[in-house]
Amino acid sequence: MTETSQKGAGPLVLVVDDEPQxxxxxxxxxxxxxxxxxxxxxxxxxxxxxVMRRPDLVMLDLGLPDADGASVLEALRGWFQGAVIVLSVRSSEEEKVALLEKGADDYVVKPFGMAELLARARVVLRRVVQPGGAEPMLRVGGLSVDLARRLVSLDGVPVVLSPKQFALLRVLGAHHGKVLTHRQLMKELWPKDPDEDVQYLRILMKKLRDRIEPDPARPAYLVTELAIGYRLRTQEQLDAVGYASAMR
Incomplete structure (x- = not known):
């Protein structure tokens, strides 16, 4: 066990991994x-x-020598209100979905880039600092979303969305930068029938992308987490994956 680094006064990150490198x-x-x-x-x-340090964020590897990291996540979520990002070499979609629905804020498969990881960390830390509240105005590249007034524009040009299309954008905006599973989105959009065919969600996402993406075939804002769900990227996440600043 390594004591907390004393450098700086920023958020405390607990790194849980049995690999020193x-x-x-x-x-x-x-x-x-x-x-x-x-x-x-x-x-x-x-x-x-x-328990001792109450970190703001836990970076949790699943392959620990004395227990599976999933059991650590379950133990933490019994009382811990901070953020948890799972790190693992495992890439099973079923496992990712299960961990996200058990309380992980994000899931990153090794190997990963530090820039994107930092971007994701800042997103989940904002959720901890401002729990339950989305920013009323979101701006990513050329996309602007006013959640309070239900207004959307792309490069300054108003975009007209159907009520269901805006509802999908609103849910993703309320969790800006965080991946939401298909099941989580279905519960929000079809609360009376959350087990409806996920194909309806895919069709709705396609229609929304057709409205707001500069290139719907290569989404910049509304990205797919394969077999898991969707994420509305933040500007920092957009930059981290190398999209041109000219999109702004």
């Missing part, structure tokens, strides 16, 4: 951006540090 990589990347770091190699150490 991964912990070093994350420690360096986060500290360069002003975060503080605590480290744990095992599930037992992770839960002890979470």
């Amino acid at each position: 991964i912990r070093r990589f994350l420690k360096t990347g986060f500290e360069m951006q002003g975060f503080r770091i605590a480290e744990a190699e095992t599930a037992k150490q992770a839960l002890e540090l979470a």
Whole structure:
């Protein structure tokens, strides 16, 4: 167990991984951006540090030597209100969905880029700082969404959406930057019949992309997490994956 780094006064990130090189990589990347770091190699150490240090964010590897990381997530969500991002070499869609629905804020498959990871970390940390509230005005590239007044524009040109299309955009905007599973979206959009065929959601997403994406065949804003769900990218996430700033 490694004590909390004293560098800076930023949010505290608990890195839980049994691979020293991964912990070093994350420690360096986060500290360069002003975060503080605590480290744990095992599930037992992770839960002890979470209780003692109350981190703002837990970066949780699933392959721990004394327990599966999923059990750590379940234990944390019994009381922990901070953010959790799962890190794993496993890429099973079923597992990702299960972890997201058990309370993980995001899921990143190894190997990963530090820029995108930091962007995702900032998104989930904003959720912790401002729980339950979406920003009333969202701007990503050339897309502007006024959630309060139900107004949408692309490059300054108003976009007319159907009520259901705006409802989908509103739900994703309320969780701006976070992946939402198909089931979570279905519950929001069809609360009386959340087990409706997911194909209806896919059709609705296609129609929404046709309205707001510069290139619907290569979505920049509304991205698919394959077999899991969808995410409305933040500007930082857009930059991290290399979209041209000229889109703004």
